[in-house]
Amino acid sequence: MTQINAAPVRATPLDPEDIIQGLRSAVEVTQEAAALGKALATQIKRVYFVSCGAPNRVSLGLEYWLDHYHSPYEVKRYFPAEFMTLQPELGPHTLVILASKSGTTAETVEAARFLQRFEAMTLAVTATTDKPLAELTQHVICIGETEQAHTGVFIALQAFVAGLMADQPHFPYQAVMESLPAVPAMLVESAQLSDQRGKVDAELYRDDRNFYHIAGGPVFTTAYVFGVCMLMEMQWLHSVAFEAAEWFHGPFEIFDAQTPALVLLGEDPSRPLAERVVTFCHKYSERVMVYDSRDFPMTGIAPEVRGIFAPYALQAALNRFAEHLAEQHNQSLDLRRYMWITEY
Amino acid sequence: MTQINAAPVRATPLDPEDIIQGLRSAVEVTQEAAALGKALATQIKRVYFVSCGAPNRVSLGLEYWLDHYHSPYEVKRYFPAEFMTLQPELGPHTLVILASKSGTTAETVEAARFLQRFEAMTLAVTATTDKPLAELTQHVICIGETEQAHTGVFIALQAFVAGLMADQPHFPYQAVMESLPAVPAMLVESAQLSDQRGKVDAELYRDDRNFYHIAGGPVFTTAYVFGVCMLMEMQWLHSVAFEAAEWFHGPFEIFDAQTPALVLLGEDPSRPLAERVVTFCHKYSERVMVYDSRDFPMTGIAPEVRGIFAPYALQAALNRFAEHLAEQHNQSLDLRRYMWITEY
Numbered sequence: 001m002t003q004i005n006a007a008p009v010r011a012t013p014l015d016p017e018d019i020i021q022g023l024r025s026a027v028e029v030t031q032e033a034a035a036l037g038k039a040l041a042t043q044i045k046r047v048y049f050v051s052c053g054a055p056n057r058v059s060l061g062l063e064y065w066l067d068h069y070h071s072p073y074e075v076k077r078y079f080p081a082e083f084m085t086l087q088p089e090l091g092p093h094t095l096v097i098l099a100s101k102s103g104t105t106a107e108t109v110e111a112a113r114f115l116q117r118f119e120a121m122t123l124a125v126t127a128t129t130d131k132p133l134a135e136l137t138q139h140v141i142c143i144g145e146t147e148q149a150h151t152g153v154f155i156a157l158q159a160f161v162a163g164l165m166a167d168q169p170h171f172p173y174q175a176v177m178e179s180l181p182a183v184p185a186m187l188v189e190s191a192q193l194s195d196q197r198g199k200v201d202a203e204l205y206r207d208d209r210n211f212y213h214i215a216g217g218p219v220f221t222t223a224y225v226f227g228v229c230m231l232m233e234m235q236w237l238h239s240v241a242f243e244a245a246e247w248f249h250g251p252f253e254i255f256d257a258q259t260p261a262l263v264l265l266g267e268d269p270s271r272p273l274a275e276r277v278v279t280f281c282h283k284y285s286e287r288v289m290v291y292d293s294r295d296f297p298m299t300g301i302a303p304e305v306r307g308i309f310a311p312y313a314l315q316a317a318l319n320r321f322a323e324h325l326a327e328q329h330n331q332s333l334d335l336r337r338y339m340w341i342t343e344y
Numbered sequence: 345m346t347q348i349n350a351a352p353v354r355a356t357p358l359d360p361e362d363i364i365q366g367l368r369s370a371v372e373v374t375q376e377a378a379a380l381g382k383a384l385a386t387q388i389k390r391v392y393f394v395s396c397g398a399p400n401r402v403s404l405g406l407e408y409w410l411d412h413y414h415s416p417y418e419v420k421r422y423f424p425a426e427f428m429t430l431q432p433e434l435g436p437h438t439l440v441i442l443a444s445k446s447g448t449t450a451e452t453v454e455a456a457r458f459l460q461r462f463e464a465m466t467l468a469v470t471a472t473t474d475k476p477l478a479e480l481t482q483h484v485i486c487i488g489e490t491e492q493a494h495t496g497v498f499i500a501l502q503a504f505v506a507g508l509m510a511d512q513p514h515f516p517y518q519a520v521m522e523s524l525p526a527v528p529a530m531l532v533e534s535a536q537l538s539d540q541r542g543k544v545d546a547e548l549y550r551d552d553r554n555f556y557h558i559a560g561g562p563v564f565t566t567a568y569v570f571g572v573c574m575l576m577e578m579q580w581l582h583s584v585a586f587e588a589a590e591w592f593h594g595p596f597e598i599f600d601a602q603t604p605a606l607v608l609l610g611e612d613p614s615r616p617l618a619e620r621v622v623t624f625c626h627k628y629s630e631r632v633m634v635y636d637s638r639d640f641p642m643t644g645i646a647p648e649v650r651g652i653f654a655p656y657a658l659q660a661a662l663n664r665f666a667e668h669l670a671e672q673h674n675q676s677l678d679l680r681r682y683m684w685i686t687e688y
Contacts, residue, residue: 052590053593056590064430067420067432067433068430068432076411079589079593081560082561082587082589082614082617085561085613085614085616085617086411086412086561086613086614087412087613088412089411105593107589210554210582216426217426217430228594228595232598233598234597236597237598238554238582243426244425244426245423245425245426245451246396246423248683248688249397249423249449250683251577252683252688253576253580253680253681253682254577255682256580259582269429269430269431270426270429272429273429276688280682280688336597337597338596338597338599338624339592339596344620344624
């Protein structure tokens with residue numbers, strides 16, 4: 001844990017090839033994932049997303065769109081440990097989707113083992129088939145070993161969900177499927193456009209210990225992943241996310257001219273809710289960051305589904321901010337004090 | 345907003361009669377609420393809880409138990425503003441439950457108005473029938489004008505949900521209905537047993553600005569209501585809640601020997617998850633508060649449903665802590681800087 005005498009931490013330079021190559025397997029699996037979705041579509045009544053941390057919030061976005069497009073399924077999202085103790089309906093018409101980047105997340109694997117006692121169908125989204133999670137589930141979608149697992153899980157799961165929804169009249173199946181292969185280059189593009197801004201923001205906010213991140217609808221995925229999975233977990237900041245729709249019903253009372261707020265604007269139906277938060281924050285503070293997906297071309301993404309992909313353009317932008325903050329704090333994004341290195 | 349020359353803030357003394365009288369209407373309406381639940385039980389396929397702040401988290405507990413007891417319904421929970429933009433399935437077999445203590449919460453009322461364009465059934469839980477929310481909904485359960493609206497909403501909604509579930513084989517209908525009238529006295533009892541502790545804890549933690557509150561399952565209701573709706577909203581503290589099942593997947597990296605953690609233990613299936621958090625926190629810090637419903641007799645609550653009622657015993661205990669913190673901070677729990685007094 002000590003960093004004494006260690007080399008100073010530098011922002012990892014943006015490596016386009018690393019992103020493109022890291023997502024190659026995920027992109028390659030999209031047709032197969034969609035076909036699996038189509039095959040299972042009429043066999044199930046319930047879809048449960050069961051995962052921790054970032055994959056749980058990827059599922060949050062998928063859940064949003066399933067509800068918005070009136071999927072024929074009951075869609076729920078659980079943390080694995082909660083799922084096992086809660087024990088919801090696990091009959092043969094329930095599909096449980098377990099996502100773990102590594103395929104070794106203890107509680108997600110335990111949930112897969114737990115599920116063997118029930119009739120529910122199981123699907124794993126993970127890196128490779130030789131991991132415990134894949135060995136315990138009926139269906140597996142692999143995204144390969146990659147440093148880009150967060151977006152990889154999204155690409156694979158979004159393709160699967162598109163397959164599930166392919167026959168629903170209002171769901172933009174073709175647009176989603178045509179856009180998925182463009183995601184890796186879109187991430188590179190958004191990151192490149194944001195690197196300089198990330199550096200400036202990191203310098204501006206280097207001494208702050210409390211941050212609020214606010215977003216609506218599927219963009220909450222990004223607010224949580226950046227705020228909690230990155231700044232809280234990796235930089236040990238008091239950095240939390242609130243839903244734009246909830247901000248004015250309590251949380252906003254903490255806001256003042258000193259505490260920085262980061263508001264994320266996407267292009268889904270919740271955008272006006274986040275815009276309202278921007279207006280409010282600007283009224284009382286100059287320490288407000290707004291990241292807006294409309295500032296990114298999102299090349300290759302079909303215009304009618306930009307809202308589905310916007311959270312990931314924003315995530316790519318914020319990853320640069322995180323890298324530069326790590327440099328300012330001289331604290332690597334890989335440093336942990338408990339996770340993986342202690343018993344808990 | 346200024347407190348200059350104002351009398352020093354004192355912890356409001358516990359007033360048993362205020363609690364008992366304040367919940368009289370809610371208790372009186374339980375049979376009627378359950379009867380309505382029974383009447384609607386076979387007419388619906390979906391239950392959507394739509395509300396902000398504390399009522400939203402009351403719904404979280406109800407949703408937990410509906411899932412646990414395998415209700416025949418698709419149960420979802422939304423914030424009103426998100427609900428209106430997301431527009432989930434609102435056909436005739438959907439029941440939308442709108443809860444607002446005052447009956448005037450702008451977005452909840454707007455959601456009720458929005459719903460008039462759809463076939464979905466609507467039910468309001470609120471103070472009195474002469475408020476906008478009640479006027480816009482098909483069914484209304486009134487809990488009366490009261491300072492105890494948080495528990496009042498719970499009592500009324502729990503009775504309604506018990507009615508919905510009355511014919512489900514494993515749901516403890518009788519035990520729930522017999523326990524509901526005991527809630528007011530149980531709150532008094534739990535508060536009385538906790539007043540001295542609340543005073544001590546308030547003195548111990550008076551200078552802290554960052555708090556984490558951790559709980560599992562239906563007890564998350566209390567962690568959020570105390571952490572965000574009280575300490576954040578009313579005392580302007582950086583005070584947030586995390587699910588016990590998520591704690592070890594990122595958030596726990598913020599934890600250290602300085603930052604206080606409050607862990608809530610209930611008696612539902614998630615208890616072991618919160619116990620694990622207690623063990624972890626005690627390993628690294630002495631600044632850990634554990635509030636455990638097992639420390640309260642919960643007189644009048646049937647033993648087999650203590651888990652359903654435990655979050656409210658804990659809430660009553662924590663209300664005393666909040667009162668004493670307000671005194672230590674010389675900041676009334678009624679003070680706001682934006683809510684109700686500014687345009688937003």
